[in-house]
Amino acid sequence: MRTLEILDKLISFPTISRQPNRELLDYVCALLEPAGAGLELVESGDGTRANLFATIGPQDRPGVVLSGHTDVVPAAGQDWSRDPFRMHRENGRCYGRGTADMKGFVAAAIAAAVQAGQRDLQTPLHLALSYDEEIGCVGVRSLIDALEKRPLCPALCIVGEPTGMRIASGHKxxxxxxxxxxxxxxxxxxxxxxxxxxxxxxxxxxxxxxxxxxxxxxxxxxxxxxxxxxxxxxxxxxxxxxxxxxxxxxxxxxxxxxxxxxxxxxxxxxxxxxxxxxxxxxxxxxxxxxxxxxxxxxxPGLDTPAGDPVVRLLAEITGAHAEPVKVAFGTEGGLFRNHLGISTAICGPGHMDQGHKPDEYIKDSQLAACDRMLARLTDRLEQGL
Missing domain, CATH: 3.30.70.360 (Alpha-Beta Plaits)
Incomplete structure (x- = not known):
């Protein structure tokens, strides 16, 4: 599975908050550039970290953003039974720092973007990868500022924090x-x-x-x-x-x-x-x-109405029609919605209960469910939203 190959590589980059993430982004750009992606880096002040905004498909109309962060919390001082920065697969689980929070979704989003590059999208697919989210959604703010200056903003945003693939419409x-x-x-x-x-x-x-x-x-x-x-x-x-x-x-x-x-x-x-x-x-x-x-x-918090376009889209591509939930942890979703007016919700593989702990893991079945969701999203984008 392409997602697992990408996740294996992403885990090998020890992108702890405040530490450089440029090698990881170089790897991602090397995957996306042959797919025809438009690539934009928004750097930190010292140039050691950056946000990546990638676009597959037409540039002249609003698209759908898949948002994820590249940084992870430290593993030092935790009692890991294996190398936290080397992915280990066992009993249908992928172990490693960031597998759940949230390189699992990032890997699936990259794989979906590469595949979308082979399709004739009528609506663009965007990939937004940020830095230093774990210390207060710090890095993404410069990307938000850059997007605010554009004549066209994306229409919808899916933040792939781990929700067990349930649709989450809010956080504090x-x-x-x-x-x-x-x-x-x-x-x-x-x-x-x-x-x-x-x-x-x-x-x-x-x-x-x-x-x-x-x-x-x-x-x-x-x-x-x-x-x-x-x-x-x-x-x-x-x-x-x-x-x-x-x-x-x-x-x-x-x-x-x-x-x-x-x-x-x-x-x-x-x-x-x-x-x-x-x-x-x-x-x-x-x-x-x-x-x-x-x-x-x-x-800011996020409080997206149940009838918002992104919630309706997620219900369609996940097949989950239960009432959206709200999550205890914060995300970058409030910035996309409150600062840019983008219809935003949270939906991603894995569970936060497994995040930030020793022997962090994500189940293969969760990654497969995310792959299916993003494949359906690509189908929709090819038809035009």
Missing amino acids: GKVALQACCTGRSGHSALAPKALNALHLGAEFIGVLQQEQDRLAREGAQDPAYDIPCSTVHAGVMRGGTALNIVPDRCEIDFEIRNLAMDDAGAILGNIRSAAARALARHQAAFPEADIAITEVNRY
Whole structure:
């Protein structure tokens, strides 16, 4: 199967986020160029990474984008039973870093594009491969900007993140933030005369917990999600240098994942207000006390109506007519839809439960189902959407 051959090669490129992906893209371009693809690279600032936008078929009409990312999460520190960057097949499974998330779909999309090059497409097929998706959909933004400047944008976008080949119409948005808590340093023997920034950070985490409780209790609800409300989460806390020094600085990395009907700005406003009230209790004695919150990154959610053209197309080419699901993880789909107005949904092989883990795998049957879907898509594009 051509998809398996391509996947085997893709896994051999250790394209961990922030690491170069140019060798992988060179390999992809070498496959697509003989198929007559138009190829455009949108590079990172340092030139070590790039997005690839490839087009098979006519250039003068809107087409269908198959979107995937080339980066993977690290394998270091995980207990793998085999080389994570060498594909291993066993019992109907393909093992290797990125097999599920999401080089399996990327391999199938490349194979479909190569085959589409032998067809007389009336509607173009586009392939969008990005970098640094795993660290907040960072790389694709320059590709989005480039597409926005074109006279014609694609009409539909299929993001091939692993959904078990179910159609997914939505995911939450995300805002990544950092809170810097400032106290007053001192000797630990005189701790009450200082303001411990770690203690102040703990109060701030309490503020986050209170906002999470409020969202669960009275915030918007969408039962299509495993967690039906917006969420607030503290992931990293840094501070202190020695046990006998009261620290004067503490940093907390936290995030908001918001439903489409919830305003992340309003949630952050609640957090800022509660943090200000917590500070007020300290500032009379310690006027330098502060909790400064800065935004690190964000990407929009996706909330595609069930009747959208891309959902109808996916139902046709997958044969799945069940109600679309919504996924817990974020994707680049919200950027395609919200920034470019492209009808976008998620559908890809494998399951995220297998992603980001040691001995990550994807089943052969999932790849075969994806190949069938993309073959039907090519048939549709030959007829013209």
